[in-house]
Amino acid sequence: MNSLVKTNTLIKLWELPGGIHPPENKQQSMQLPLTQLSIPAQLFIPLNQHIGAPALPIVQVGEQVLKGQVIGLAEGTFSANVHASSSGIVSSIGPGILPHPSGMKGDVIVIDTDGKDKWTALEACENYLILDRLTLIAKIRAAGIAGLGGAGFPTAVKLSTKSTQLIDTLIVNGAECEPYITADDMLMQVHADEVIAGTYLLSHILHNPQRLIIGIENNKPKAITALQIAAKKYSEKKPENKTPIEIISIPTKYPSGGAKQLIHILTGREVPNGHHSADIGAICLNVATVATAWRAVRFGEPLISRITTVVGEALSIQRNISVLLGTPVDYVLAQQGFDKTKASRVIIGGPMMGFTLPDLRAPVVKITNCILAAAKKELPIPPPAQACIRCGICAEACPVSLLPQQLFWYAQAEDTERLQSHHIFDCIECGACSYVCPSKIPLVQYYRAAKGSIRSQVAEKEKADRSRQRFEFRKERIAKEDAEKEAKREARKKAAEEAKQLLTSKKTEMHSAIAIESQPPTPPEAILVTAAIAKANQVESTPAEQRIKLERLLNTARNSLQSARAPLVPKNPVFPITAEQLVQQQSRIKQAELKVAEAERKLAGFDAEIKNTPPSP
Amino acid sequence: MALLNITSPHTHAPLSTSQVMRLVIYATFPGVLTLAYFFGVGIFINLFIASLSCLAFEALVIKLRERSVVFYLGDYSALVTAFLLAISLPPYCPWWLVVTGSFCAIVLAKQLYGGMGLNPFNPAMVAYVILLISFPVPMTQWPTPANVDASQVLGITDAFSKIFLGKQIDGYSSATALDIMKQNSSLVLSELYQNKPILSKGAFASAGWEWVNIMFLLGGIFLLYKKIFTWHAPVSMLVALALMAGFFYDSGSSESGGSPVFHLLTGATMFGAFFIVTDPVTSAVSNKGRIIYGAAIGILVYIIRVWGKGYPDGVAFAVLFLNFAAPFIDYYTTPRTYGHTKSRSALDKEP
Numbered sequence: 029m030n031s032l033v034k035t036n037t038l039i040k041l042w043e044l045p046g047g048i049h050p051p052e053n054k055q056q057s058m059q060l061p062l063t064q065l066s067i068p069a070q071l072f073i074p075l076n077q078h079i080g081a082p083a084l085p086i087v088q089v090g091e092q093v094l095k096g097q098v099i100g101l102a103e104g105t106f107s108a109n110v111h112a113s114s115s116g117i118v119s120s121i122g123p124g125i126l127p128h129p130s131g132m133k134g135d136v137i138v139i140d141t142d143g144k145d146k147w148t149a150l151e152a153c154e155n156y157l158i159l160d161r162l163t164l165i166a167k168i169r170a171a172g173i174a175g176l177g178g179a180g181f182p183t184a185v186k187l188s189t190k191s192t193q194l195i196d197t198l199i200v201n202g203a204e205c206e207p208y209i210t211a212d213d214m215l216m217q218v219h220a221d222e223v224i225a226g227t228y229l230l231s232h233i234l235h236n237p238q239r240l241i242i243g244i245e246n247n248k249p250k251a252i253t254a255l256q257i258a259a260k261k262y263s264e265k266k267p268e269n270k271t272p273i274e275i276i277s278i279p280t281k282y283p284s285g286g287a288k289q290l291i292h293i294l295t296g297r298e299v300p301n302g303h304h305s306a307d308i309g310a311i312c313l314n315v316a317t318v319a320t321a322w323r324a325v326r327f328g329e330p331l332i333s334r335i336t337t338v339v340g341e342a343l344s345i346q347r348n349i350s351v352l353l354g355t356p357v358d359y360v361l362a363q364q365g366f367d368k369t370k371a372s373r374v375i376i377g378g379p380m381m382g383f384t385l386p387d388l389r390a391p392v393v394k395i396t397n398c399i400l401a402a403a404k405k406e407l408p409i410p411p412p413a414q415a416c417i418r419c420g421i422c423a424e425a426c427p428v429s430l431l432p433q434q435l436f437w438y439a440q441a442e443d444t445e446r447l448q449s450h451h452i453f454d455c456i457e458c459g460a461c462s463y464v465c466p467s468k469i470p471l472v473q474y475y476r477a478a479k480g481s482i483r484s485q486v487a488e489k490e491k492a493d494r495s496r497q498r499f500e501f502r503k504e505r506i507a508k509e510d511a512e513k514e515a516k517r518e519a520r521k522k523a524a525e526e527a528k529q530l531l532t533s534k535k536t537e538m539h540s541a542i543a544i545e546s547q548p549p550t551p552p553e554a555i556l557v558t559a560a561i562a563k564a565n566q567v568e569s570t571p572a573e574q575r576i577k578l579e580r581l582l583n584t585a586r587n588s589l590q591s592a593r594a595p596l597v598p599k600n601p602v603f604p605i606t607a608e609q610l611v612q613q614q615s616r617i618k619q620a621e622l623k624v625a626e627a628e629r630k631l632a633g634f635d636a637e638i639k640n641t642p643p644s645p
Numbered sequence: 646m647a648l649l650n651i652t653s654p655h656t657h658a659p660l661s662t663s664q665v666m667r668l669v670i671y672a673t674f675p676g677v678l679t680l681a682y683f684f685g686v687g688i689f690i691n692l693f694i695a696s697l698s699c700l701a702f703e704a705l706v707i708k709l710r711e712r713s714v715v716f717y718l719g720d721y722s723a724l725v726t727a728f729l730l731a732i733s734l735p736p737y738c739p740w741w742l743v744v745t746g747s748f749c750a751i752v753l754a755k756q757l758y759g760g761m762g763l764n765p766f767n768p769a770m771v772a773y774v775i776l777l778i779s780f781p782v783p784m785t786q787w788p789t790p791a792n793v794d795a796s797q798v799l800g801i802t803d804a805f806s807k808i809f810l811g812k813q814i815d816g817y818s819s820a821t822a823l824d825i826m827k828q829n830s831s832l833v834l835s836e837l838y839q840n841k842p843i844l845s846k847g848a849f850a851s852a853g854w855e856w857v858n859i860m861f862l863l864g865g866i867f868l869l870y871k872k873i874f875t876w877h878a879p880v881s882m883l884v885a886l887a888l889m890a891g892f893f894y895d896s897g898s899s900e901s902g903g904s905p906v907f908h909l910l911t912g913a914t915m916f917g918a919f920f921i922v923t924d925p926v927t928s929a930v931s932n933k934g935r936i937i938y939g940a941a942i943g944i945l946v947y948i949i950r951v952w953g954k955g956y957p958d959g960v961a962f963a964v965l966f967l968n969f970a971a972p973f974i975d976y977y978t979t980p981r982t983y984g985h986t987k988s989r990s991a992l993d994k995e996p
Contacts, residue, residue, distance in 0.1 A: 045983075050656055129650070207656065288983065301984040379655040386650060400655075407655045414662045414720055415762035419925040421660075423932075424875065428983035431930060434975075451982040459654030466662040467762075473652045 039276055042296040044289055046427040047281040048460045050207050050380065052247060057210045057339040060347035062218050065363060067114050071139045071354035072124055073099065077393040078174035079181050080106035085137055091118045094148035096330050099137050102169065108182045108394075109172035112148075113332040113352035116141040127357070127376050127390040129383035136391075139354070150328035161233050164325055171324030172331045172394075177201060177212075177285075177314030178377060180395040183321060186313065187233050189306050195234045197295055199312040200227050202244040202251065203278065203285035206378030209398040211335040212315050214348040216244070216251035220258035223315050226322030227273055228262070234311060236271060242315070243290050246277040282380060283427055283458040287312040301454065316397075336396055338364050341403030342371035351392045357399055358388040364401075372407055375400040379407060380459045414467035422461035422471060428454050432461035432471050439478040444485060447478055455479075531559055571638055578634055582627035589620035665873055666721035669920070672864035673728050676916060679860040680736070683790040683853035685798045687736020690808055692728065694740050698747035699727035706756040722761045726750050729769035729920055733913070733961070734776070737799060737807050737817065738783045746772040766968045767927045770961045777961070786818040790853025793819075793842050819843065822851030822911045823950060823957035826903045834897035834904075850910035858915040865919025874925065877932045878939035879918040883909060885943025893951065902951035914946070917960035927968045934971075934978035942967050 076082035083100030087093055093112040100110030116139040124136030156164055169184035189195055200223065204212040216223055223242070231240050244252050255275050263272075278284055278293050288299050290312060297308045305312055313321075316334065323329045332353055339346045344365030351360060357374065358366075375382040376390075377398055392399075400407075422432035430451060438446040455475050462471045535558045596605045596613060680688040703723035707714050730746050754771035758764040777784045789797045797817050799807065806812040820828075825841050838844045846852040869876055887905035895901040908914060913921075922928065922942055929938040942963045949959025956962070 048658070050658070129652070292983075298984050300986075301982075303984075373651060373655075375655055377653075379653070381653050382655065383653060384650050384655075402655070409651065410657060411661075412716070415760065417662055417665070417722075417762050417925050418928075418930060419665065419874070420930050420932075420935075421872075423930065423980075429980045430982055431979060433930060434979075450979070451985065454982050454984060457653075463654050463656065464658045464660070466658075466660045466665050468657060468661065470652065472654065476652070 039274065040296075041276070041278060042293050044281055044284050044293055044427055045429055046423075046425045046460060047283065048425050048463055049280070050282055050463060052280070053207045053339075053379075054210050054213070054247065056346045057208070057337045057348055058213065060345070062214050062335065062348050062350060064350045065352065065355060065360060067141050067143060067145060067352065068355050068359045069141060070119070070356075071113050071116070071141060071352060072356060072389075072391040073110055073113065073137045073139065073354035074124070074126055074391065074393055075100045075110055075135045075137065076126075077110065077180060077353070077395065078108040079179065080104075080108065080185075082135060083107055083110045083172075085121050085135070087118050087121075087137065089118055089120055092116075093118060093139060094146050096150060096332060097148040098170075098172075098330075099139075102172070102182075106182060106185060108174045108184075109170060109330070110137070111172055111330040111332050112139055113354050114139065114141045115144050115146040125387050125390045127385060127393055127396060129386070131386035152327050153325055156229055156325050157232065161235075164229070164233050167325050167328075168321050171320070171329065173317060173320050173324060174331075174394050175314055176316035176320060176331075176334060176394060176397065177287075178381070178395050178397055179287075183313065183317055186306075186311060187230065189234065189311070193306040194309055195237045195306060195311050196309040197239045197241065197291075197311070198227065198231055198234055198237045199291060199294060199310060200240075200242040200315055200318050201285060201287065201290050201312050202242055202248070202255075202315040203290055204248070205245055205280070205282045205285035206380050206382075206398070207282070208339050208400055209337050209378045210339075211337045211348055211397045213248045213251050214337075215316050215319060215335050216248070217254045219319050220251075220254040221262065222319040222322050223255060224258045224262045224273060225326070226318035226320075228266075229322050229325055230311075230313065230318060231271060237309075237311075238271070240271050240273045241294055242273060242275045243294050244275065244277050245280040245284065247280045249277075252277055282460065283456070286427070286456055286458065288456075289427055301451075331394060334392070334394065334396070336360070336392055337398040338401075339398065340371070340374075340401035341406045342367050342401040351396075353393055354391045356389050356391050357385060360392060360399060361388065361401055366401055370403045371401050372404040372409065373402060375402060375407075380463065381457065410468050410470070413469040416467055416469060419466060421464045421466065425460040425464045427458060427460060428456060430455060435478075436469065436471055436474055439474040442478075442481070444478075444482050447482065452478060452482070528559065535559060571634075575631070575634060575638075578627065578631045582624065582631055585620065585623040585627045589617065589624050592616040592620045662722075663720050666725050668868060668871055668873055669725050670721065670728055672868045673732060673861070673920065675860035675863050676857055677728075677732065679857045680732070683792065683857065684736045684788045685791075686801055686804050687788065687799065687808075688731070690740075690804060691731040691734055691736060691738070691743055694743040695727040695731035695734075695747055696724060698744045699723045699730070699751050702747055702751040703756070706752055707760075710756075710760075717760070720761060723751060726755065726768045729767075730772050732916060732920075733769060733773045735784065735787050735818075737788060737804055738786070739811060740808050742776060742780060742783055746776050748772075749775045762926055764926060765971075767921060767924050767964055770921060770964050770968075773961045774965060777956070787821050788817050789819040790843065790846075793846050793852045821957060822847075822854060822907070826907070827950065827957050829899065831899055833899050834901050850907045854912065855910040858910040861915040861919060865915065865923075868919065868923070874923040875932060875935065877935035878922045878928055878942075881936040881939035882918050882922050882943040882946075883914070885940040886914065886947055887943075889944055889947035893947075902947065908947065908950070912950070912958040913960040917942075917946070917964065921960065921964050927964075927971060929971045929974040929978065931975065931978045931980055933980070934974045937974050937978065938967055938971060941970065 075085060081103040084103050085099065086101050087099045093099055094115045095112060097112045098109050099112050102109045118137060119140045120138045122135065123133040126132055126134045153159065165184050165187050168187065173183040175181040175183060202212055202216055227240055227242065231237060242255060252275055259273050259275065276294060283289055284293055287305060291305055291310045292298055295310060297310060299305050299308055320331050333350050334353065335348050336351045337348050338360060374385045374388060376385050376396055377383060379400060382398065382400060416433055416436060418433055420433065426432055435447060435450055435452055438450065452475060457472050457476065459472050465471060532555055535555065592613065596609060677688055700718065700723050704714050704718060707717045727747065730750050731743065734743060734746060750768035750772035754766055754768035755764045791798050799814065799817055803814055807814050822843050825844065829837050832840065843852050847855050849855050865879060868874060886908050890903060890905040890908040893902045894904055922939055929935050945963035945966055946959045949956060949962055953959060
């Protein structure tokens with residue numbers, strides 16, 4: 029059965045270009061065994077602990093929740109569930125402190141724990157082979173698992189490969205190349221069996237890739253041995269798994285633990301620019317993610333705690349601790365004898381890629397693999413940067429073969445075109461260049477800023493393009509409408525011209541008919557006047573209609589006279605009618621009377637006219 | 646506790662720029678001591694004057710630029726320039742020559758371009774070339790090595806009166822091996838080696854200078870071991886120079902330019918290869934670029950030494966020429982980035 033555990037000797041490894049060897053500082057946290065942290069009085073569980081959309085809260089303030097109960101539901105595919113890490117009562121849902129370099133706030137569910145730590149009902153599964161792959165992925169998704177190595181990529185999404193992506197290599201990442209961090213080392217030593225079982229589970233989900241590799245840096249011999257023993261035991265217990273797990277120790281070199289870097293070291297394959305590792309047939313998952321996925325399927329346990337390395341000279345106890353997600357960092361530190369006066373800063377993650385925590389009340393989340401409470405001597409404040417002497421040591425250190433000093437010049441010059449042609453977006457921000465820089469120039473900081481400004485420029489350009497497009501459409505539409513209006517106006521004008529001409533010709537005919545032959549031709553003004561009269565006559569309605577109109581006018585005048593004569597009613601009974609109001613009323617009555625008289629006169633005049641004119645033919 | 650927002654990485658390698666500069670200075674010591682062994686105290690006086698004047702000029706300009714004098718002098722770059730200049734100048738040259746050289750190096754070639762890291766040309770070589778063109782006579786008076794004629798090595802009194810008082814001393818200098826090789830057109834090399842003591846008294850190439858070169862080579866190997874620079878530029882320069890010498894050796898005829906060993910171990914070859922060509926500020930940046938840069942310097946050195954009309958050695962000119970070309974070389978030697986199929990020229994503006 030030993031054949032199922034391949035040793036390193038026969039395996040070809042590819043060399044990581046560049047890379048550095050910073051002091052490892054891993055022994056401090058490996059002196060004591062793994063322990064469990066007590067339950068804090070309050071858990072602060074952020075709804076977004078992964079890459080993607082934040083989960084939607086599905087509990088209400090005051091609600092009783094049990095340990096492992098879903099309290100935030102994944103929104104869309106690219107998201108992850110959030111669970112209660114212990115039992116208690118939801119005391120608030122709203123903006124809270126997040127473990128983020130900017131000190132940004134985000135939605136957090138606060139649980140007042142009851143100390144009972146009572147589990148919700150879990151659905152265990154004895155044999156996952158009888159379940160289909162989609163069900164297994166759904167289980168992993170329900171458990172809210174996101175990459176525990178630090179990226180927080182939703183694991184279910186990673187495992188749902190496209191039909192075009194044939195996965196031939198599953199890589200379990202136990203490299204853990206960052207100094208200080210030993211969380212994965214500890215996990216591999218303590219839960220080696222879970223890592224092995226999880227690897228086979230994922231192999232089953234991924235249609236049994238030809239190679240199953242666990243890549244570990246050679247500075248973790250205990251973890252390697254533990255995994256080899258676990259793999260052997262597993263194969264004795266379940267001989268049906270034919271594919272051996274290759275436990276490969278790789279040379280210790282930072283940053284060989286980056287997914288792309290590890291894939292390159294183990295398989296020699298590079299992920300082409302703009303593609304995912306699945307496109308070249310490789311899937312890479314962190315050891316802790318694999319073990320958690322196994323627990324999720326086997327025991328139905330969601331992701332509610334993780335192993336975190338709590339380390340640094342500002343602590344009296346340095347060790348690995350299994351921490352409930354949502355436990356405040358200051359609570360964790362207080363349990364380990366944190367001395368504020370000694371500390372230079374508290375870093376979440378390792379010294380190469382971690383970030384300074386602005387507020388210690390932030391909680392431990394899914395991606396918190398290390399809390400580094402560094403003493404002032406340990407991580408001193410960097411000295412002021414000196415001039416770049418173009419020594420090129422940075423280019424030697426770059427694991428993705430960039431030219432860091434060129435990028436630095438272009439970043440200073442804000443030459444975004446050159447930055448992009450020098451592939452700034454391929455920078456993995458591993459910090460190797462800044463680490464080796466003899467002038468202590470914070471190169472990565474420059475690249476981060478440059479990337480940010482390019483991203484916002486691109487976004488702004490997109491916005492500007494969209495509004496320009498909108499503006500152009502609008503201009504076009506208005507022009508079209510104007511053209512239509514103009515065309516209509518032209519048509520009306522033409523029709524009017526035609527009508528006028530027709531009329532003029534008719535009038536002229538009429539006039540010429542009654543005119544004396546010796547009379548000179550009618551001047552144009554006269555023609556216009558006659559045309560106007562003709563028009564007026566044409567507009568004029570029949571005598572009956574005119575009479576009705578006049579009668580209506582008379583009626584309206586009489587009505588208004590009546591309403592004017594009506595006695596005044598005070599709006600407010602307290603105030604009597606004033607003399608002024610009476611005068612106004614009098615004048616209104618007078619006006620109305622005048623109007624009535626005028627209307628009567630017009631009607632009488634019309635009637636008289638009707639009588640005088642002969643009936644029309 | 647101050648929660649400073651320091652961004653990653655939080656840890657740094659111990660090597661600092663000041664340390665790099667100090668190591669470069671230490672690495673010149675074997676060569677400097679050998680120079681003193683063969684040519685007397687002149688080199689120390691050169692070093693002393695150059696260091697003082699370079700630091701003074703640097704401090705003055707930094708003061709004028711309203712920067713922190715302590716911070717910028719603390720990087721030791723002015724001192725490195727002083728050492729490189731002092732080693733390039735002939736021992737026992739007048740003091741004002743060294744001071745003028747320091748002015749040219751620090752003020753003209755370095756600070757006027759913006760100070761450390763921004764100078765396109767190697768300051769020491771700019772100063773050397775300006776002096777060589779302006780004052781050809783004192784610049785070409787190289788003393789005779791002690792193992793050729795020990796009686797000609799100047800004592801301290803003579804040295805001081807020569808340097809500071811301008812006293813004329815006859816016969817302390819003689820033609821260098823490169824001068825002899827250049828001017829030879831009648832003798833085949835074996836005869837030349839027999840006739841000229843500076844050649845005949847040498848073990849491999851030329852008396853005294855071969856050991857100076859070997860000691861600078863040792864200093865260079867020390868810096869390589871310390872990873873102060875990569876092997877690419879110096880090795881390609883030496884290989885190119887040796888190949889050129891090999892191609893045109895002409896089996897030692899009177900037309901021969903000298904053997905590869907002769908070229909590698911005479912004049913400023915090793916000093917140039919490990920202390921001038923490796924100047925990171927003025928060279929190409931990528932390893933591929935540095936190979937091209939070094940090789941071109943090697944070829945040019947040979948061309949100027951053998952076929953050039955005026956000057957017996959050509960390291961300074963070759964380096965300055967390639968300083969011009971370094972940005973151009975950079976444009977065409979960007980490495981292939983991870984995940985990209987080919988490297989692209991830096992002129993390419995498309996992302």
